Amino acid sequence: MRFLVAGALLACLPAQAQPVHSPEVAADRTVTFRLMAPAAHEVNLAGEFMKGSKPLEKNAQGLWSVTVGPLEPEIYNYNFTIDGVKTIDPNDPAVKTGSTPSTIQSILEVRADRPSFYDAQPVPHGEIRTHWYESKSLKTTRRLTVYTPPGYDHNAGTHYPVLYLFHGANADETAWTRLGHVNLILDNLLAVSKSKPFLVVMPFGYGVPPGSANPIAGGNTAAFGRDLLEDVIPFVESHYRAYTDRDHRAIAGLSMGGGQSLSIGLNHLELFSYVGGFSAGIRTAEFQQNYGAFVADPQKANQKLHLLWLGCGTDDSLFPASESLSKMLDDAKIKHIFKKSDGAHTWINWRRYLNEFAPLLF
Amino acid sequence: MRFLVAGALLACLPAQAQPVHSPEVAADRTVTFRLMAPAAHEVNLAGEFMKGSKPLEKNAQGLWSVTVGPLEPEIYNYNFTIDGVKTIDPNDPAVKTGSTPSTIQSILEVRADRPSFYDAQPVPHGEIRTHWYESKSLKTTRRLTVYTPPGYDHNAGTHYPVLYLFHGANADETAWTRLGHVNLILDNLLAVSKSKPFLVVMPFGYGVPPGSANPIAGGNTAAFGRDLLEDVIPFVESHYRAYTDRDHRAIAGLSMGGGQSLSIGLNHLELFSYVGGFSAGIRTAEFQQNYGAFVADPQKANQKLHLLWLGCGTDDSLFPASESLSKMLDDAKIKHIFKKSDGAHTWINWRRYLNEFAPLLF
Numbered sequence: 162m163r164f165l166v167a168g169a170l171l172a173c174l175p176a177q178a179q180p181v182h183s184p185e186v187a188a189d190r191t192v193t194f195r196l197m198a199p200a201a202h203e204v205n206l207a208g209e210f211m212k213g214s215k216p217l218e219k220n221a222q223g224l225w226s227v228t229v230g231p232l233e234p235e236i237y238n239y240n241f242t243i244d245g246v247k248t249i250d251p252n253d254p255a256v257k258t259g260s261t262p263s264t265i266q267s268i269l270e271v272r273a274d275r276p277s278f279y280d281a282q283p284v285p286h287g288e289i290r291t292h293w294y295e296s297k298s299l300k301t302t303r304r305l306t307v308y309t310p311p312g313y314d315h316n317a318g319t320h321y322p323v324l325y326l327f328h329g330a331n332a333d334e335t336a337w338t339r340l341g342h343v344n345l346i347l348d349n350l351l352a353v354s355k356s357k358p359f360l361v362v363m364p365f366g367y368g369v370p371p372g373s374a375n376p377i378a379g380g381n382t383a384a385f386g387r388d389l390l391e392d393v394i395p396f397v398e399s400h401y402r403a404y405t406d407r408d409h410r411a412i413a414g415l416s417m418g419g420g421q422s423l424s425i426g427l428n429h430l431e432l433f434s435y436v437g438g439f440s441a442g443i444r445t446a447e448f449q450q451n452y453g454a455f456v457a458d459p460q461k462a463n464q465k466l467h468l469l470w471l472g473c474g475t476d477d478s479l480f481p482a483s484e485s486l487s488k489m490l491d492d493a494k495i496k497h498i499f500k501k502s503d504g505a506h507t508w509i510n511w512r513r514y515l516n517e518f519a520p521l522l523f
Numbered sequence: 524m525r526f527l528v529a530g531a532l533l534a535c536l537p538a539q540a541q542p543v544h545s546p547e548v549a550a551d552r553t554v555t556f557r558l559m560a561p562a563a564h565e566v567n568l569a570g571e572f573m574k575g576s577k578p579l580e581k582n583a584q585g586l587w588s589v590t591v592g593p594l595e596p597e598i599y600n601y602n603f604t605i606d607g608v609k610t611i612d613p614n615d616p617a618v619k620t621g622s623t624p625s626t627i628q629s630i631l632e633v634r635a636d637r638p639s640f641y642d643a644q645p646v647p648h649g650e651i652r653t654h655w656y657e658s659k660s661l662k663t664t665r666r667l668t669v670y671t672p673p674g675y676d677h678n679a680g681t682h683y684p685v686l687y688l689f690h691g692a693n694a695d696e697t698a699w700t701r702l703g704h705v706n707l708i709l710d711n712l713l714a715v716s717k718s719k720p721f722l723v724v725m726p727f728g729y730g731v732p733p734g735s736a737n738p739i740a741g742g743n744t745a746a747f748g749r750d751l752l753e754d755v756i757p758f759v760e761s762h763y764r765a766y767t768d769r770d771h772r773a774i775a776g777l778s779m780g781g782g783q784s785l786s787i788g789l790n791h792l793e794l795f796s797y798v799g800g801f802s803a804g805i806r807t808a809e810f811q812q813n814y815g816a817f818v819a820d821p822q823k824a825n826q827k828l829h830l831l832w833l834g835c836g837t838d839d840s841l842f843p844a845s846e847s848l849s850k851m852l853d854d855a856k857i858k859h860i861f862k863k864s865d866g867a868h869t870w871i872n873w874r875r876y877l878n879e880f881a882p883l884l885f
Contacts, residue, residue: 180734194820196608198606198607198608199566199607200565200606201606201607202562203562214673241609243605243606243608244560244562244605244606245560245561245563245614246558246559246560246563246605247613248605248610248611248613249610249611249613250609250628251609251610251611251627252624253624254621254622254623254624254626254627256618256627257556257619258616258617258620259616260616261616262613262614262615262616265611265613265616265618281655281664282664283657283664286654286655286656286664288652288653288654289652289653289655290649290650290651290652291651291652291653291700292648293643293648293706293707294648294711295645302643302644302645302648302798314762320797338653344655345655348655353817355874372542400676415668495707505702519718
């Protein structure tokens, strides 16, 4: 009997007989990555905690390993390349997934001595709700993720402002919760009264199939925009106690979703009064088309917009585009914040931008 | 500018220059798996659609491939073993994850001409809510997943029965929604009036750290049971419009969770009246300890239980344990259903069992 039970459970275990501990974070925050691969010729590590890649070294048993760091406490993505095949660390249960294979990576969490702004803390918690809705504009069933702040269920008389928050290319409507920790960041801000309570609505950002076209070119934004304006917003405002005026609506996104939030938000000042673009996926060649009408009327822009917030890391290859947009806004005398941060095109920055952006809303 | 933008997006793509399409489902439902790995010596495929494993063959460009099937429409887990390293298919965005690395696999979905019972269909949809709650019994912040049936938000006067539903070893509180499609199965049953509307509460099934002990031995069930009875049920009954009597409470689970639901449910007939064990992780050596008191009073059992449902696949190495439990119940003249199905220890069966079990509740 014992044998049969053990057989059933072991059937799920990887081929390696011995469990391999990877990644292992030591007390000094150095991190050791390991892989049992006696037949492999070359194993490399790449990750958001380093530039380029680093080879692992093989011991006599075929166990490859490398140690990096010490690393700053943070949540990092990384991957192995095993004899030319880029893949995850098969011994790490934390896997980043999305809507295309290019998003797949392993996740390393290096904890600080004290909880970080994105960690679960013993404070009142909001909820994450997942809806399946019929998109009339896109003629399909889609998923929608909504954060409700602590107490939402028990404050029957209270209405809430809404932040529409978009993910990047290759991701999906779960990215801001699973990778962005949006609920924990907002729970923690609320617990110290640094932010007002508001709903966060996170739709699926593809109006065309993921991978079918350049995701930051205009076609996808147009299709996604129809779903947002014709399906998502009406769904939210009929299901939640949401304010329905522009003063209580914000729109923001990262990468592809930053291009969407800027393009849709700045061209719909009748709907939105707070606009954010995090490491926005924007192209200077399309500036005139996307923002021409907006910058042509700076008086209206400054009067209508309570906040226009741009952020980008100087190591991000999209940095020059954000800088050019900021300069275009400066030239037109349109008030905005341009947060020029360290770092690259990573969730490290997007969590931090959200933590900085949220207290400025509503 | 274009170059910079392309650079940012390409940075996320795998090392292979050409996108590789894998798995590819043909019109005749044969499925081709591919992997670009010029340096590899041996690549094997294993999956729930076949016994054992099958080698891929390499062409002159280093592209490995193999075709299997035709396959029955279903959702299958599979993996590659590349030169002895068991890993995912890096070109498939659908990855099964959980609380330990042993759960990581790729997911293949073969669609039928018509939607399956577990597919999203254009019917009224329930919601999935994720809560973060402080478990006083386990002294930590934990997550809890809840399904609310269609219309829950708008039926302010209505109360609902509750099914407490548990995942298996190496999984987590998201498994029944992500892999089990619990919400879609129940939405579809409700749409044709085959089931009553009820809440489904899916807690995290580990009271000890995943991987730290035999998950189906008693220690984990005891710790998990405290969290369930002292924290989860009070949380649910104070947050939701749930009936709070035994006639409106069901408890069920799969594998490790099936052991938990049987052990907790059958020993708490004052709390539960419907009990289900799907491919239950149970050990005959513990039958007396776990069910001795229950089978000692068959009159009480038959009077109190509205349903005791066991299901297991004949290819499951846990089948003999379920069969032994059923025989023990027969010997004691305790009414129950024992569903002896085809198949093994897979989500294929667990989705089907739920679809059969749910209409018998409440």
